[in-house]
Amino acid sequence: MSDDRDLTTALRDVADAHQTPPPVPGTEIRRRAARRRRRRHAALAATAAAAVVAAVVLGLTTVLGGGPEQRPAAAASDTTPSTLPAATVDLSRRLLTIAGRELPVSSGTAQHPTPTGLMTVTAKFPTKTMDSAALGLGGGYDLTLPWVVELRNADGRTNYVVALTYDEQAPGKRDVTHGWIGLRTADAKWLYAKVKPGMVLSVG
Structure with missing residues (x-):
């Protein structure tokens, strides 16, 4: 009998150990x-x-x-001079060469020679009133010329490319100005549309 009770107790312990917990x-x-x-x-x-x-x-x-602080890049200035000349003016041949095109010019006389060297375009004027004395026409009156391009060298000296409306035959043939570079009116108009402030001309 004692063995039966021990077996019964052992079986109950095993059953209790594997009993499923009550549902939550x-x-x-x-x-x-x-x-x-x-x-x-x-x-x-x-x-x-x-x-x-x-x-x-x-x-x-x-x-x-x-x-480091990120900053927007500065916009390139239109007036910054180019490193290479965009045009050349050959005073001895009386020719201005730009974009593969040659334009006849009239430059300064022996008494009033045209400045040479690198010149930067600083301004453009569809018309500009000039002193007649500066044009070599004698003093006392003003003359309005079209398609004027203003140039300036490294020393700050100013010169001009102008349409020689008062002497259309001079460009390519003779020098009649007081140092300015003169073109025929049609050529001056074409050049005016072509150049921009900051472009460099080599005059020599």
């Missing part, structure tokens, strides 16, 4: 799921907040701490 009520399951969701949301919010703080600190360090 549905309300408790939902409550646990809600707690897990809240913990996940809190963790995500903390991560996002940390990222924002790190970005702000990095930005302040860059701007206030002497770090």
Whole structure:
């Protein structure tokens, strides 16, 4: 009998050890799921907040701490001189060469020679009133000329390319100006449309 009781007790202990726990009520399951969701949301919010703080600190360090600061590139100026001449003026041949085209010119007389060297286009005027004395026509009156291009050398001296409306036959044949570079009216108009401030002419 004692052996039967011991066997019965042993079998009951084994059954108790492998007994399935009682089911958890549905309300408790939902409550646990809600707690897990809240913990996940809190963790995500903390991560996002940390990222924002790190970005702000990095930005302040860059701007206030002497770090590299991105700045927009400066726009290229239209008046910046080119490194190479866009046109050449050969005074001995009385020719201005630009974009593969040769334009006959009239330059300064022996008494009033045309300045030589690199000249930069600084302005353009569809018409400009000139002193007749500066044109070599004698003083006492003004003359309005079309298609005027203003030039300036490294020393700040100003010269002009003008349309010789008062002597259309001179360009390419004789020098009649007080140092200016004179063109026929049609050529002066074409050149006026072609050149821009900042372009360089080599005069020599």
